[in-house]
Amino acid sequence: MAQDRVCVGAIAGAFGVKGEVRLKSFCTDPGAIAGYGPLWTEDGRRSFDIRITRAVTNGLAARLSGVATKEDADALKGVQLYADRSRLPGLPDDEFYxxxxxxxxxxxxxxxxxxxxxxxxxxxxxxxxxxxxxxxxxxxxxxxxxxxxxxxxxxxxxxxxxxxxxxx
Missing domain, CATH: 2.30.30.240 (PRC-barrel domain)
Structure with missing residues (x-):
């Protein structure tokens, strides 16, 4: 994976039956993950635009571009999502990714x-x-x-x- 990307979240599985996913955000502000898109898989072969639909227990429910069914969402369980470093906010001198x-x-x-x-x-x-x-x-x-x-x-x-x- 390219050094110019940072892991910002992971897909925990399907949420419901209409293609939504349960998303774990690793961001300080969990909802900010949607603004860092497109988000990439670790191998860089797939990317997703994300729209947060609501907060759920232990994460967020979200729609990902190209994911339309529960089966599509289930197939992504465990996939980590990476943002281009250039899309992330700068950090103070005493904080690090x-x-x-x-x-x-x-x-x-x-x-x-x-x-x-x-x-x-x-x-x-x-x-x-x-x-x-x-x-x-x-x-x-x-x-x-x-x-x-x-x-x-x-x-x-x-x-x-x-x-x-x-x-x-």
């Missing part, structure tokens, strides 16, 4: 390599970086806070982290 953090090398404040960011999770209390390193059996999970991650340099491809001390 998750896509920009994945793959960055992570070093401690002394310069020792800790690993590479493989994923970012958020279970409601803030973002958590999942960091993997060769030879380490388990991932290092690090809160993505100013105290734990004082420096992010996307252009240089590196993060400086100050992990909290482990309890003995």
């Amino acid at each position: 998750h896509a920009d953090l994945i793959g960055l090398a992570v070093f401690d404040t002394g310069g020792t390599a800790l690993g590479t960011v493989r994923a970012i999770h958020n279970h409601g209390a803030g973002d958590i970086l999942e960091i993997h390193a060769p030879g380490r059996r388990e991932a290092l999970l690090l809160p993505f806070t100013q105290a734990a991650v004082p420096t992010v340099d996307v252009a240089a491809g590196r993060i400086v982290a100050d992990p909290p001390e482990a309890d003995e």
